[in-house]
Amino acid sequence: MTVSIKIVPISEELSTASNDQSSASEHPHRFYYPQLDGLRSVAFLLVFASHAGAFGTDPSLPNWLNQILQVYGTVTWFGWSGVDLFFILSSFLITSLLLREERLRTGIDLGKFFMRRVLRIWPVYILATVAGLASYPFIAESVPVAINAPGYFQFVTNNLLYGLTFTINLATAWGFSCPPANIGPLWSISMEEQFYIVWPCFMKLVKQPAARVVTMIGLLAATIAYRAHCMKHFPLNHVAYYQNTGARLDGLIFGAAIAMVVWYCPRMFQAMGRCGALWFILSVALLGVTREQNLALFAEHNRYALTLIDAGLALLLLSCLTFKPLIKLLSLPFIASFGRLTYGMYVLHAFVLQAIFRYVMAPLNLKPGSNEFASIAVCLGLPITYIGARIMWSLYEKRFYDLKNKFCNVASGYDAQLQT
Numbered sequence: 399m400t401v402s403i404k405i406v407p408i409s410e411e412l413s414t415a416s417n418d419q420s421s422a423s424e425h426p427h428r429f430y431y432p433q434l435d436g437l438r439s440v441a442f443l444l445v446f447a448s449h450a451g452a453f454g455t456d457p458s459l460p461n462w463l464n465q466i467l468q469v470y471g472t473v474t475w476f477g478w479s480g481v482d483l484f485f486i487l488s489s490f491l492i493t494s495l496l497l498r499e500e501r502l503r504t505g506i507d508l509g510k511f512f513m514r515r516v517l518r519i520w521p522v523y524i525l526a527t528v529a530g531l532a533s534y535p536f537i538a539e540s541v542p543v544a545i546n547a548p549g550y551f552q553f554v555t556n557n558l559l560y561g562l563t564f565t566i567n568l569a570t571a572w573g574f575s576c577p578p579a580n581i582g583p584l585w586s587i588s589m590e591e592q593f594y595i596v597w598p599c600f601m602k603l604v605k606q607p608a609a610r611v612v613t614m615i616g617l618l619a620a621t622i623a624y625r626a627h628c629m630k631h632f633p634l635n636h637v638a639y640y641q642n643t644g645a646r647l648d649g650l651i652f653g654a655a656i657a658m659v660v661w662y663c664p665r666m667f668q669a670m671g672r673c674g675a676l677w678f679i680l681s682v683a684l685l686g687v688t689r690e691q692n693l694a695l696f697a698e699h700n701r702y703a704l705t706l707i708d709a710g711l712a713l714l715l716l717s718c719l720t721f722k723p724l725i726k727l728l729s730l731p732f733i734a735s736f737g738r739l740t741y742g743m744y745v746l747h748a749f750v751l752q753a754i755f756r757y758v759m760a761p762l763n764l765k766p767g768s769n770e771f772a773s774i775a776v777c778l779g780l781p782i783t784y785i786g787a788r789i790m791w792s793l794y795e796k797r798f799y800d801l802k803n804k805f806c807n808v809a810s811g812y813d814a815q816l817q818t
Contacts, residue, residue: 448477
């Protein structure tokens with residue numbers, strides 16, 4: 399079956415629809431934009447680069463090569479923000495789907511929503527949690543509690559409890575736990591699951607657009623204030639707010655806000671679509687200024703730095719919805735298809751990198767910061783992570799994904815293109 403994917407800015411799609419809000423999308427029962435899969439690729443590569451390590455400049459290398467290495471160093475410095483980009487993307491997509499379902503089905507079906515989340519997220523997450531705790535003494539570069547230590551069983555059971563209840567981020571932030579590095583990235587998935595327990599319930603209960611917007615503004619102010627409080631009282635422990643759900647809602651709020659602008663204000667968004675290049679320039683400028691100033695992101699006086707970076711990433715998402723050159727680039731089949739595997743790669747990459755650090759780098763006595771270290775981590779770690787994610791998708795993840803689609807009121811993702 400031949401699948402034809404129409405690559406078009408959302409603003410242009412909205413311009414073909416009627417003024418009725420129920421026609422806010424050309425195909426309201428389907429929701430998929432391949433460039434957003436491409437943006438997922440960007441988010442994952444940022445995270446991977448951050449964990450793989452930066453290259454160092456070398457006077458013996460040509461100047462042009464050192465400049466490239468410096469650019470890559472900037473990417474690794476910003477790598478942690480890939481998680482925030484995932485937050486923004488996730489919130490935009492889920493809020494968009496909830497708004498469409500609300501209009502098409504005269505309400506949000508919470509039961510089906512939670513079934514979709516369980517089937518999409520839990521199987522891979524639970525597998526990673528159990529496998530990670532079982533294997534960390536043999537994989538992780540540094541072992542928090544040795545397998546023969548008196549506290550080993552307690553360490554594993556505590557982290558298993560926090561992992562399976564999706565509270566591992568809060569346990570880490572509040573000092574109850576220090577999970578092994580191979581399951582470290584799972585904190586962000588826990589944070590998302592906590593948010594998506596509350597968010598659809600809020601949207602089902604609060605139906606007025608104005609009330610939703612006011613609440614989101616209040617949430618943004620509250621999360622900034624709470625983060626400032628945490629920074630003041632825990633100045634030497636950035637995890638206390640970096641992995642603390644209440645202090646990290648900025649990106650989730652920005653993603654939902656863009657979805658609501660698209661849905662509630664199609665004419666305004668159509669006008670914004672004529673300025674796609676502007677949003678991209680503003681995004682690059684805001685992120686660039688943040689990097690150039692070398693903000694100490696976790697210092698008390700920079701309580702707004704995370705908000706500014708998330709605002710820059712939100713503008714990047716906005717430009718991906720309106721800026722044609724960026725849309726075409728991120729919609730390229732090999733970029734979009736890579737992005738569709740990012741959930742599996744995100745979960746697996748820490749396993750792969752930790753194993754490489756322990757069984758390749760350590761015997762060779764390679765240290766972080768060296769070009770050899772970063773080269774091996776990237777050139778070996780990325781292909782293995784990708785292959786592992788493809789295998790996991792084919793043998794395990796896809797079974798639950800297909801079952802999840804039976805609970806969809808609005809077709810989403812790449813499968814939406816098949817429903818012609």
